[in-house]
Amino acid sequence: MLTRKQHELICFISDRLAETGVSPSFEEMKEALDLKSKSGVHRLISALEEREFIRRLPNRARALEVLRMPERGERKSVAKAAKPAAAVAATTPATRPAPANDVVEIPLHGRIAAGTPIEALEGSAMLPVPAALLGAGEHYALEVAGDSMVEAGILDGDYALIRRTETARDGEIVVALIDDAEATLKYFRKEGVMVRLDPANRDYTPQRYRSDQIRVQGRLAGLLRRY
Structure with a gap:
């Protein structure tokens, strides 16, 4: 009772x-x-x-x-x-779609380079994100540093919302960990046994690495921007 x-x-x-x-x-x-x-x-x-x-x-x-x-x-x-x-x-919870203003908190893991690779910092902060921006799977956020992805609409200071995965298809924007030390946000391309990381800024040149030098840490799922 x-x-x-x-x-x-x-x-x-x-x-x-x-x-x-x-x-x-x-x-x-x-x-x-x-x-x-x-x-x-x-x-x-x-x-x-x-x-x-x-x-x-x-x-x-x-x-x-x-x-x-x-x-x-x-x-x-x-x-x-x-x-x-x-x-x-x-309108029971089992059938009702998620409300547009529902908020999810995801880990904020420091800064990611959208230019020359920089160290990917780990942090314990949390970032509130509208649930509508995320799909299925586990997600985390990284603050973008640099301007090499501006032609893809990714600007310095944006928050990249990343879905965790270790695989990627050609043309996807990924977080790539280079030599287990540095991380960058780039387009992913396979060239035989090599991996090419392409910027979205004509002032930058592609970066090429052996496949064993690169580990995909996630794919871009969305962006948050402060004004």
Whole structure:
């Protein structure tokens, strides 16, 4: 059995997900349940998690998933009047597309050269990224340094969003690790036993390496730019 406040909270979260596809904020939950502090919301959410009514989605801001609802006769919503069953079913987490403003945090691993190769720095910072910019797979971000990819629209200071992979096809933009020491962002080309890393700037020349000198660390999945 859930307490009255636990009932009210899970109903509020479920109604908000059905309406907007986005979990309510802790402040919104506090006001909806007329609580004095957010710590009360945290306690209620922890209790619902322990009883497996909801779960928190990892690496996402404001992301809660309703796993199951209380028994039909117990449901008491503090939000607007409940939608018809068909409308609610059409927007359950299993079938609802990811909302456009959903945010994912991915590792930010320092700077990557878009010019002469520089050391690829490892870091523990996280970068919030709109989920719509990422596809399937594991991703990380690198800050672009240099101008050798400007004709591909990749500018100094941009954040390159990289999908982890160790393979690439001709013409793809990749993070290439050279001699296990330096990394660069370039177009990938195979030339027999050689690998050519092509810039996207006519002022730079292609770089050629033996295949055993190059390890692909990922493919470009998207860009973030600050103005």
